[in-house]
Amino acid sequence: MADRHIYPDSPELRARWGNFAWTEANAAKAKEIVARYPEGRQRSASMPLLDLAQRQVGAETGTQGWLPIPVMEYVANYLDMPIIRVVEVATFYTMYNLVPVGKFHVQVCGTTPCMLRGSDDLISVCKAKKMPTGGVSEDGLWTFTEVECMGNCSSAPMVQINDDNYEDLTAERFEGILDALARGESPKTGTQEPGRHTVEPVGALSSLTAMVNENHDYRGEW
Amino acid sequence: MPKVKVDGVELEVPAGATVLQACEMAGKEIPRFCYHERLSIAGNCRMCLVEVKPGPPKPQASCALPASEGQEIRTDSEMVKKAREGVMEFLLINHPLDCPICDQGGECDLQDQSVAYGRGSSRYHEHKRAVTEKYMGPLIKTVMTRCIQCTRCVRFSEEIAGVDEIGALYRGENMQISTYLEKASTHELSANVIDLCPVGALTSRPYAFEARPWELKKTISIDVSDAIGSNIRVDARGREAMRILPRVNDDVNEEWLSDKGRYMVDGLSKRRLDRPFIRLDGKLKAVSWDEALAAVAKIAPGNSIAAVAGDLVDVETMYAAKKLLSGLGSSVLEGRQTGLAYNTANLAAVNFNSGLAGIESADAILIVGSHVRWEAAVLNARLRKAVKHGAKVFIIGPEWETTYPAEFLGSDASVLNALPAHVWSALQGAKRPALIIGGAGLAKGALEAGLAISEQLGFVRTLEDGSVWNGFNVLHMAASRMGGLLLGYAQKGGINDVAAAKPKLLLSLGADEVDYTKFADSMIVYVGHHGDKGAHAADVILPASAFTEKAGIYVNTEGRVQFAEKAVFAPGDAREDWAILRAIAQVLNVNVGFDSFDELRSALFAEYPALLVDGGLIDFGPLPTGVSGSAAGEIAYPIKDFYLTNPIARASETLARCSAELLHGSQPQAEAAE
Numbered sequence: 001m002a003d004r005h006i007y008p009d010s011p012e013l014r015a016r017w018g019n020f021a022w023t024e025a026n027a028a029k030a031k032e033i034v035a036r037y038p039e040g041r042q043r044s045a046s047m048p049l050l051d052l053a054q055r056q057v058g059a060e061t062g063t064q065g066w067l068p069i070p071v072m073e074y075v076a077n078y079l080d081m082p083i084i085r086v087v088e089v090a091t092f093y094t095m096y097n098l099v100p101v102g103k104f105h106v107q108v109c110g111t112t113p114c115m116l117r118g119s120d121d122l123i124s125v126c127k128a129k130k131m132p133t134g135g136v137s138e139d140g141l142w143t144f145t146e147v148e149c150m151g152n153c154s155s156a157p158m159v160q161i162n163d164d165n166y167e168d169l170t171a172e173r174f175e176g177i178l179d180a181l182a183r184g185e186s187p188k189t190g191t192q193e194p195g196r197h198t199v200e201p202v203g204a205l206s207s208l209t210a211m212v213n214e215n216h217d218y219r220g221e222w
Numbered sequence: 223m224p225k226v227k228v229d230g231v232e233l234e235v236p237a238g239a240t241v242l243q244a245c246e247m248a249g250k251e252i253p254r255f256c257y258h259e260r261l262s263i264a265g266n267c268r269m270c271l272v273e274v275k276p277g278p279p280k281p282q283a284s285c286a287l288p289a290s291e292g293q294e295i296r297t298d299s300e301m302v303k304k305a306r307e308g309v310m311e312f313l314l315i316n317h318p319l320d321c322p323i324c325d326q327g328g329e330c331d332l333q334d335q336s337v338a339y340g341r342g343s344s345r346y347h348e349h350k351r352a353v354t355e356k357y358m359g360p361l362i363k364t365v366m367t368r369c370i371q372c373t374r375c376v377r378f379s380e381e382i383a384g385v386d387e388i389g390a391l392y393r394g395e396n397m398q399i400s401t402y403l404e405k406a407s408t409h410e411l412s413a414n415v416i417d418l419c420p421v422g423a424l425t426s427r428p429y430a431f432e433a434r435p436w437e438l439k440k441t442i443s444i445d446v447s448d449a450i451g452s453n454i455r456v457d458a459r460g461r462e463a464m465r466i467l468p469r470v471n472d473d474v475n476e477e478w479l480s481d482k483g484r485y486m487v488d489g490l491s492k493r494r495l496d497r498p499f500i501r502l503d504g505k506l507k508a509v510s511w512d513e514a515l516a517a518v519a520k521i522a523p524g525n526s527i528a529a530v531a532g533d534l535v536d537v538e539t540m541y542a543a544k545k546l547l548s549g550l551g552s553s554v555l556e557g558r559q560t561g562l563a564y565n566t567a568n569l570a571a572v573n574f575n576s577g578l579a580g581i582e583s584a585d586a587i588l589i590v591g592s593h594v595r596w597e598a599a600v601l602n603a604r605l606r607k608a609v610k611h612g613a614k615v616f617i618i619g620p621e622w623e624t625t626y627p628a629e630f631l632g633s634d635a636s637v638l639n640a641l642p643a644h645v646w647s648a649l650q651g652a653k654r655p656a657l658i659i660g661g662a663g664l665a666k667g668a669l670e671a672g673l674a675i676s677e678q679l680g681f682v683r684t685l686e687d688g689s690v691w692n693g694f695n696v697l698h699m700a701a702s703r704m705g706g707l708l709l710g711y712a713q714k715g716g717i718n719d720v721a722a723a724k725p726k727l728l729l730s731l732g733a734d735e736v737d738y739t740k741f742a743d744s745m746i747v748y749v750g751h752h753g754d755k756g757a758h759a760a761d762v763i764l765p766a767s768a769f770t771e772k773a774g775i776y777v778n779t780e781g782r783v784q785f786a787e788k789a790v791f792a793p794g795d796a797r798e799d800w801a802i803l804r805a806i807a808q809v810l811n812v813n814v815g816f817d818s819f820d821e822l823r824s825a826l827f828a829e830y831p832a833l834l835v836d837g838g839l840i841d842f843g844p845l846p847t848g849v850s851g852s853a854a855g856e857i858a859y860p861i862k863d864f865y866l867t868n869p870i871a872r873a874s875e876t877l878a879r880c881s882a883e884l885l886h887g888s889q890p891q892a893e894a895a896e
Binding site: 004006009069082083084085087088091092 | 386387388389390391392393396401402403
């Protein structure tokens with residue numbers, strides 16, 4: 001995260017994104033989002049609108065999308081608020097990409113539970129696939145970011161790729177997913193453990209065993 | 223009125239007070255970085271921790287905790303001491319230990335509080351974070367590694383200045399304060415963030431590495447860059463004024479100062495007139511005082527003499543000149559250099575009657591012909607406060623960028639004659655309606671039309687609480703204006719009357735805005751301090767003192783009398799203005815009735831007792847009644863360049879750079895590597 005920076009302003013950037021405007025569908029959506037907030041509080045819509053803008057940029061570039069300066073200015077203008085306040089929001093939240101990303105933004109969780117369950121191997125896979133940190137791979141497909149906890153600790157290790165989570169990974173499973181994505185397929189999201197549906201215990205229960213058949217009252221046993 | 227106990231002492235605090243304020247009322251010092259009386263509460267530095275019962279068993283940030291009935295607050299317990307040490311240690315983790323090369327050294331909150339409340343030694347051995355510099359314009363120098371993220375600068379620009387341009391980017395350890403894309407901070411109060419910054423992150427760029435605070439002699443003075451009369455402190459080392467800082471005066475400038483007032487200080491040592499000159503064959507020639515005064519004596523004007531006062535002169539200078547002229551039998555005095563000729567029969571009608579502080583409570587304000595941001599930057603912050611409290615603002619004049627919602631009614635002064643219905647009803651329905659007429663409005667006859675409206679709508683009224691509200695205001699632009707008008711520096715037809723009188727000798731008291739081509743037949747004796755327009759037109763130049771180099775009285779636009787003291791001596795052969803005028807009186811054989819500055823002041827006070835009270839308001843009596851007139855004409859603001867409105871500012875390199883970079887869009891100058 002320490003590497004986060006705003007993509008430098010340049011005439012080329014302005015030429016590419018200077019005339020950014022909502023698509024027809026997004027214009028309707030933006031209107032609806034702004035309408036969710038009370039009159040005079042349009043600023044509250046800055047977060048969903050930045051997300052919408054990022055997705056539109058993504059659709060235009062065939063990637064997850066990012067926020068060039070003219071696009072942030074467009075959002076500020078749309079909400080009639082000072083640009084610096086929009087930039088504050090965009091730089092605070094890591095889900096807004098401040099620099100261009102690849103088609104697949106691979107966010108590997110490296111926080112303790114995932115690390116204990118082998119996230120280092122996943123990072124090695126990314127390295128082997130020549131995914132640059134904070135940049136775009138040569139084929140334009142990949143961007144790698146190591147992130148902090150994404151709240152999937154019970155199915156660690158996990159990776160978030162664009163809007164989807166892939167959990168219970170091993171190096172092989174992860175490689176399989178990446179290859180499938182590269183081929184243009186849509187691999188199964190969520191847990192990759194055969195027979196597991198969500199984050200229910202793997203195998204037999206190790207705790208709260210008395211709860212299996214009845215609503216057991218544990219309070220007397222504390 | 224909750225009763226609280228601070229360190230065992232019970233006291234009653236006003237409802238709505240915070241625990242921090244309660245502690246201060248009890249005389250306890252609470253260290254703080256982010257809390258500031260005039261800004262919103264952020265509560266992010268955690269330095270103001272105290273122990274409060276009842277409440278959670280942990281230290282509480284006193285700045286953000288309301289004082290409530292029965293609280294027991296301790297500021298001296300072991301818990302508080304440890305908490306402060308802990309916060310201090312965290313703040314210093316990423317703060318560089320570069321005090322010896324930091325300009326804030328010696329007047330740094332972090333330094334002082336570290337000594338008073340810190341641990342004394344560091345236990346931190348890891349790497350410190352470093353942050354790149356952020357460009358904030360020609361006035362603000364940044365060393366962002368020193369920043370402790372108190373966000374005072376962010377809150378100032380958003381809340382007081384009303385220009386959202388500073389923000390906190392990124393988060394956590396990487397949080398950085400910056401302007402958008404590192405553009406220069408462009409509003410007129412921008413340099414106040416330097417005073418607000420509790421550390422050395424934002425320091426003064428022109429003053430960088432110039433002096434240390436303990437080397438400076440501090441003198442109280444009054445800002446002359448506009449008619450507000452902001453209270454300032456002149457810091458001088460030896461014979462040079464090094465910097466100007468605002469002083470706190472809640473009635474006048476609160477604790478802000480316009481960038482022009484702050485940074486024209488370097489103009490005080492440039493382009494100075496430091497010896498007398500006389501014009502020989504069209505060229506100025508340096509001469510001795512005797513020769514120069516002999517040249518004045520040779521003019522022998524008799525009673526064909528007139529005086530024009532500049533924008534920066536003090537009351538004493540104008541009084542001395544008045545005495546000199548009356549000794550010669552003339553009373554042709556004028557101070558409105560650019561040709562304004564409004565009626566000055568009743569000075570209440572040209573005064574800022576609601577008071578600078580009073581305008582904050584107005585609920586409907588009509589501004590006629592005033593670019594308030596440029597003509598009185600500090601007042602603009604007050605207007606913003608009024609709008610925040612719900613006031614409506616209407617402006618007649620060409621559009622300028624307001625820092626608050628305001629409606630422009632058109633640029634022709636005649637709008638005032640028939641105000642739109644909604645404006646009329648807003649003023650009519652207001653409890654405290656106010657009218658502000660600026661110089662550009664006065665030029666188009668808005669004074670009479672304004673007085674008529676004021677009388678019709680009863681802008682002078684007794685409020686429910688028994689106090690008297692007078693919402694009729696005139697906003698001047700020159701520091702000398704109200705003093706000059708009081709002394710009679712006003713002809714019926716303005717400066718044109720002076721030109722029409724064809725005086726043999728025109729005494730120019732630092733008047734640099736006059737069109738001297740009108741005085742081609744007069745011998746012009748210029749008593750001033752800068753080689754500006756006045757000196758170019760002069761036949762005899764008598765070098766005088768700038769406002770920092772003489773004691774003087776200034777009357778601001780609300781009629782407040784304020785005394786400035788002498789900070790440094792004038793350069794070279796320059797003398798104090800009153801002494802020059804006394805010397806002229808000598809060579810012209812006139813008795814002016816004083817031989818020393820004290821005698822001058824005694825005579826002045828005897829004639830104008832209202833000037834006796836430092837900080838007092840002059841009572842100009844009631845507004846004239848039965849006035850009628852109509853305003854007409856396209857309003858044109860007199861100030862074309864905020865940074866270059868007076869001879870001192872025009873001599874200042876800093877302000878020249880501001881003007882070029884901030885107003886005329888030239889590229890920032892490259893800085894030499896340090």
